[in-house]
Amino acid sequence: MKYRIILLTLLLATTYCGSSDSEADTRPYVVATTGMVRDAAEQIGGDLFRIDGIMGPGVDPHLYRATPADIRRMERADLLLYNGLLLEGRLAEILDRIGSRSFAVASAIPDSLLMAPYEFGGNYDPHIWFDVSLWKYAVNAIADQLIALAPEHEEAIRLRNEAYQHDLDELHNYVTAQIASIPEERRVLITAHDAFGYFGRAYGMQVEGLQGISTASEYGLRDVRMMRDLIIERQIPAIFIETSISSRSIESLIAGTREKGFQVKIGGELYSDALGESGTETGTYTGMFRHNADQITSALK
Numbered sequence: 001m002k003y004r005i006i007l008l009t010l011l012l013a014t015t016y017c018g019s020s021d022s023e024a025d026t027r028p029y030v031v032a033t034t035g036m037v038r039d040a041a042e043q044i045g046g047d048l049f050r051i052d053g054i055m056g057p058g059v060d061p062h063l064y065r066a067t068p069a070d071i072r073r074m075e076r077a078d079l080l081l082y083n084g085l086l087l088e089g090r091l092a093e094i095l096d097r098i099g100s101r102s103f104a105v106a107s108a109i110p111d112s113l114l115m116a117p118y119e120f121g122g123n124y125d126p127h128i129w130f131d132v133s134l135w136k137y138a139v140n141a142i143a144d145q146l147i148a149l150a151p152e153h154e155e156a157i158r159l160r161n162e163a164y165q166h167d168l169d170e171l172h173n174y175v176t177a178q179i180a181s182i183p184e185e186r187r188v189l190i191t192a193h194d195a196f197g198y199f200g201r202a203y204g205m206q207v208e209g210l211q212g213i214s215t216a217s218e219y220g221l222r223d224v225r226m227m228r229d230l231i232i233e234r235q236i237p238a239i240f241i242e243t244s245i246s247s248r249s250i251e252s253l254i255a256g257t258r259e260k261g262f263q264v265k266i267g268g269e270l271y272s273d274a275l276g277e278s279g280t281e282t283g284t285y286t287g288m289f290r291h292n293a294d295q296i297t298s299a300l301k
């Protein structure tokens with residue numbers, strides 16, 4: 001009972017802060033689901049908009065359910081940006097409900113460039129941010145959405161977008177060069193779930209995830225055995241855990257490999273479906289991507 005009262009007080013406090021904030025702040029209000037989408041909006045929109053993110057560091061978007069505070073934010077938003085392609089599987093109902101003010105950034109990518117892996121039952125792989133050349137389409141589309149929302153800032157938004165597109169080109173070249181420096185037979189990326197399909201295609205790595213495209217699916221013993229044999233056959237020195245997913249499956253794979261007399265180590269923690277803490281290097285999309293490329297390269301080289 002006491003707990004409920006505290007919770008209610010907290011809830012009222014946040015509601016109150018929320019409304020006083022929005023009264024004082026007349027900028028258009030943009031809400032983004034994932035950290036990657038929020039960061040893109042911030043890079044391009046800067047302080048011309050009030051921008052809020054729903055999913056913080058370590059949050060798994062496949063499983064995320066909106067809190068009452070999230071729902072209020074989404075309902076209040078002048079523009080709701082989300083990834084789409086079923087990434088935010090459990091937000092489908094609210095995204096539908098506020099359809100006219102919401103935009104799926106993945107819809108900007110031509111279908112012919114999307115991957116529809118067999119394991120995902122004919123649906124497209126939603127992890128589009130892991131090929132920078134695809135993410136550029138999403139970023140351009142976010143710029144268009146922001147311009148439509150605040151046409152008076154068109155020029156500023158276009159300039160910021162141009163500069164950011166240049167940063168993205170640099171990032172793409174950097175990651176390409178890093179991965180190319182790994183000996184070819186070791187360019188195998190093994191992670192907890194299949195977030196890196198586009199990454200593998202764009203930068204030339206074989207990618208294997210224990211858990212499939214969505215973390216909503218379970219991995220089985222058979223998958224662990226297949227992966228173990230692959231590691232031993234190719235003498236893969238390292239496999240990776242992800243910040244938004246339990247490391248349990250990867251640890252059982254390491255144990256299974258050790259039983260067969262081969263030592264594979266954890267190559268570090270990769271950011272897959274969420275960014276790091278804001279204000280740190282991995283709190284931005286480009287910083288997160290560089291961090292992943294550096295981790296992968298140093299562990300497999």
Ligand SMILES: [Zn+2]
Pocket residue numbers: 062127193194195213214215272273
């Ligand atoms: Zn994922």
